[in-house]
Amino acid sequence: MTELLQSPDKRFAVVQSEPWMAEALEAIQQASFPSLAKNQLITAEHYRAHMQVFPEGQHAVIERETGRVVACSTDLCTQVDFSHFQHRYLEAVGGNWLTTHNPSGDWLYGADIGVHPEYRGLGLSTLLYTARQNLVRRLGLKGHVAGAMPKGYAPFQRDLAIEQYVQKVVRGEMFDPVLSVQLKRGYSVWGIIPDYLDDPSCGNYGVFIVWRNPERLL
Template sequence: MYRSERYVFDGSRNIPVVIRNYTEQDFEDMIRIQRECFPPPFPQELLWNEEQLKNHVTLFPEGALCAEVDGRLAGSVTGLRVNFDPSHPDHTWEEITDDGYIRNHNPQGNTLYIVDISVSPAYRKLGLGKLLMQAMYHTIVELKLKQLLGGGRMPGYHEKAEEMSVEEYVLQVTAGELHDPVISFLLSCGRMPLHIVSNYLDDEESKNYGVLMEWKNPFR
């Protein structure tokens, strides 16, 4: 099981943070964080439910991590193992994550696929998203997996969709000529764009596109 203790810095304050596996005792806080991250009009029925969370901690507890700040749950990341074939990269979020229930988790899968990463807005300036992603990289190395993979939203694309193709948008974000809240964050975590997927997620801001972003295990 995973546990890492460290400090983050908010101005002159040193704040203790623990990255650890989440458990059933954390479910109420996990759902609270989702509500804070995705308030209405986001459909509230799409937030985590207890059945999904129970599957996460039962089927693949190594891929169920959370960030605790000064004793309060502030963020989480969830994954499952899949066998990814780069010659057939297209899929939807619902297909590859079993709509978040991860009943398709493959204990022999070569890839850790990110289902979700969420950080409560009040804590986002502390860099918890990067700490959670780094913890997943540690998990990949420990399990000797080939890579981490996941589809990134492009919430900034709708503002540029009339000016450029999605391919050009991703190129400009990758080059640092444009900033996208999600893709730029994933790039800063060491993730690299692999493939653009159409109809990845029902997401008006991203025009339903997702960018598969990978991190390769450097020891493989």
């Protein structure tokens, strides 16, 4: 395996996902999204397909000493119409098969990112976001977009509209375990996506986020 990135303590490395990892990737997916509808979870079979469709866009984090796969991300290339950004997750990712991947697309779309609960708080999502942004630069794309899951929203949805919640997170008045991390990685909020997926932890909402490649004039 060729290491694409290392953590500062050299304990972890980002590599391109390989077929032997598929079952471990599925386990990470299930542990990361326990309340996501089962028909929207990515399976080992899906992950193997992703590696065939767009191998460069599939990243895994391994613990170097043990070889254990502990985090992963999935991306595809697409075209983005920012005036019609609302969509559903499964439609964007071809039912989790990445059949929507467009080799001529000029944006990278973040289909998935997950860190095994035993390895959270170690900066692994930062490693994966850095790898994704490096890929954007390497391919000369305009940037990276995703439908972020505001996973801290559920306890507040009776008192706050999703727009109010997101505004408070953006202003730093509230912390969201997903969106706050992405904002720190240089992403900005473009808009809200109702019925993005089926997960009560985020009220089924997605937040369309954008990171623009600073090396490319848009």
